[in-house]
Amino acid sequence: MQAVQFNFTxxxxxxxLGLGKIxxxxxxxxxxxxxxxxxxxxxxxxxxxxxxxxxLGGICGTDLGTIYLHxxxxxxxxxxxxxxxxxxxxGTLVEVGNGVKNFEIGQRVVVEPxxxxxxxxxxxxxxxxxxQIGATNRCLNKTKGDLAPGLFIGSCKxxxxxxxxYFLAHxxxxxxxxxxxxxxxxxxxxxxxxxxxxxxxxxxxxxxTILILGAGTIGLLTLAALRALxxxxxxxxxxxxxxxxxxxxxxxADEVLIGEDLYTQVAERTGASxxxxxxxxxxxxxxxxxxxECVGSDSSLDDANRLSRSGGTxxxxxxxxxxxxxxxxxxxxxxxxxxxxxxxxxxxxxxxKTWKTFDLAxxxxxxxxxxxxxxxxxxxxxKDYKRALTDLAxxxxxxxxxxVFSFS
Numbered sequence: 001m002q003a004v005q006f007n008f009t010x011x012x013x014x015x016x017l018g019l020g021k022i023x024x025x026x027x028x029x030x031x032x033x034x035x036x037x038x039x040x041x042x043x044x045x046x047x048x049x050x051x052x053x054x055x056l057g058g059i060c061g062t063d064l065g066t067i068y069l070h071x072x073x074x075x076x077x078x079x080x081x082x083x084x085x086x087x088x089x090x091g092t093l094v095e096v097g098n099g100v101k102n103f104e105i106g107q108r109v110v111v112e113p114x115x116x117x118x119x120x121x122x123x124x125x126x127x128x129x130x131x132q133i134g135a136t137n138r139c140l141n142k143t144k145g146d147l148a149p150g151l152f153i154g155s156c157k158x159x160x161x162x163x164x165x166y167f168l169a170h171x172x173x174x175x176x177x178x179x180x181x182x183x184x185x186x187x188x189x190x191x192x193x194x195x196x197x198x199x200x201x202x203x204x205x206x207x208x209t210i211l212i213l214g215a216g217t218i219g220l221l222t223l224a225a226l227r228a229l230x231x232x233x234x235x236x237x238x239x240x241x242x243x244x245x246x247x248x249x250x251x252x253a254d255e256v257l258i259g260e261d262l263y264t265q266v267a268e269r270t271g272a273s274x275x276x277x278x279x280x281x282x283x284x285x286x287x288x289x290x291x292x293e294c295v296g297s298d299s300s301l302d303d304a305n306r307l308s309r310s311g312g313t314x315x316x317x318x319x320x321x322x323x324x325x326x327x328x329x330x331x332x333x334x335x336x337x338x339x340x341x342x343x344x345x346x347x348x349x350x351x352x353k354t355w356k357t358f359d360l361a362x363x364x365x366x367x368x369x370x371x372x373x374x375x376x377x378x379x380x381x382x383k384d385y386k387r388a389l390t391d392l393a394x395x396x397x398x399x400x401x402x403x404v405f406s407f408s
Contacts, residue, residue, distance in 0.1 A: 003039045003164035004385050006066055007082035016069050024393050027067055028386060034067045036385055039084070042160045045146070046121070047099030048171045052111060056187040056376070057162030057405040058088025059388060061216060061296075062319060063154070067389065072321040079155050080148040086162030086405075087113035087154030090177065090186035100171045108177040110189045111169040112358050113152035114343055115159070119170035120145025134347025134354070137197075152343075163382065165407055175358045178366040184373030185365050187404060191217055192372060193344040193357040195225035198317045200348050201341050204290055206232040209270055211288035213304055215239035215248050215256070217402055218317055219294035220375065227252035228370040229350065236269060236288065238262055243399035247375065266307050280327070281306060288312065296320045305330040313337045379406040 016032035028034040044051060063085050065071050093107045103109070116139035117127040128140035143149040150156025153167060160167035177186045199222065204210055210226070210233045212219050223237060237248040238257045245256040257265040263282050267274050272286025284306050293304035296318025302325065304314050314336055331338060344357030355363075364370045378400045380388040385405070391398045 001039060001041050001165045002036055002382055003084040003160065004034065004036050004086075004382065005039070005082045005084050006034055008033055008076075008079075009081075013069065020069065024068070025386065025390060027069070028389050033069070034085075036382070037082075039160075039164070041166055042168045044095060044097050045158060045168060045170075047097040049097045050093050050100055050103065050169055050171065050174065051095035052089070052091040052109065052167055052169055053094045054086075054089060054091045054162050054165055054167065054405075054407045055108075055183050056088075056090050056379075056407070057086040057164075058187050058190070059392065059403045059405070060088055060191065061218065062087075063163075064389075064392065065296075065319065065321070066155075070321055071319075075151070078142050078149050078151045080150065080157045083150065083155050083157045084161040084164050084167070085154055086164065086167070087152050088187055088190045088404075089113070089153075089162035089167070090183050090189075091162070091167075094166070097171075103171060103174055103176070108183075108186070109169075109174050110177055110186050110358065110362075111153060111167075112173045112175065112193075112344070112356075113154055113190065114139070114173070115142065115147060115150050115152055115156055116172075117141050117145070118172035120147050135345050137343035137345050163385070163405055165382075175362060178362065180368075181362060181365045182373045184376040185371065186362075188221070188372045188375060188402065189358055189361045189365070192221045192225065192370075193361045194218060194317070194341075195221035195223075196229070196360055197344040197348065197357050198222055198292065198315055198341040199225040199229055199231070200350060201315065201339055202313060202337075203229070204231055204233045208233045208289035210235045210290045210292065211266060211307055212237045212253075212292045212294060213300050213307075214294035214318065215241075215244035216294065217375070219292070220244070220247055220251055220401070221372070222292050222294055222317055223248060223253060224251045224370055224372060228364050233290075236266065241395065241399065243401070247401055262303065263307070270309070272309070286310075290315065292317055294318050298323050298325045302326045305336065308334065308336055310334040311336070313339065316340045375401045376404055377401045378403040380404070381406065 019026035116136035117131040130138040154161035275283040287309040
């Protein structure tokens, strides 16, 4: 079978850094770190493992950051190469180990990709302190156990990923998809769970003014999570493109800020004052009560701190990597609360109940409280992966919210 893989070696990495400056397409033509390859169909790793036939495999910003070689070397100890991309997924079970309970061949599932203690083969009594309390996203054993290093399916060479016809999962990662939930909605459970986790980390007050920086998939799904969980806060969303603005309005944004002068737009809507320093960006006196930073770029991180009011909260949702040019003065001078969130866990508190984030996402979808399937706006065959990545590199010309590889 074919799979789109990432294969890091120092010569390939060096070639990618150089060739990527000439043309982005050289980063995924197989000459550097990313390319399509013939690989064996995966075999079960043990009695508690299953094989999933992929229906849809999502293309995530994290994948693109890896392909563009923007991911911090901090994560390099948590990967082994080559690995098959793809952690967003929905598929059907085609092989089930004899130790798997409550799942059977032919069942439609989504797989929570995090490779925490259970998938790594640790008995419950031996789970790390974080997994014991449900914080599986903070697992301390991500390089240990029965698997090669890897934070999640899609970055571990042993499991494969959803950018291929088949991949593997442990029974602890499986979630049955209700009949009322479409493949498109199920595919978005993983990124929606990221939004839910960020929203629930410190849920907003209905009287707050919230600013979401970025109307890509994560920004839009953070907005969707806030509304699905019942937030009545006044939500502003910054967007680069008209199609993103339309999506934000559909998901419940009160106002969408689009255009060059974000600072003036935020000041006008929050009653803040804009002050001009001797050099550099303007200083905001006032601002939003809460800012969700969903881009991860240096400039957006800097803006998040500056556009929050004194005593406000900044929630980091986007993956920043090695940020440069971020002035952290606003954090200290305004005593901001900074919250960093990653992935999802098994101990979300919502309406007096403890949830696994994926269970909560599927429950909200099944009950009709959120419909996200329309966000899947472009499908590609795996053999057309170069065209998919080229289209995503030119979003101004291609109004894509969520692109997927389709195998059915």
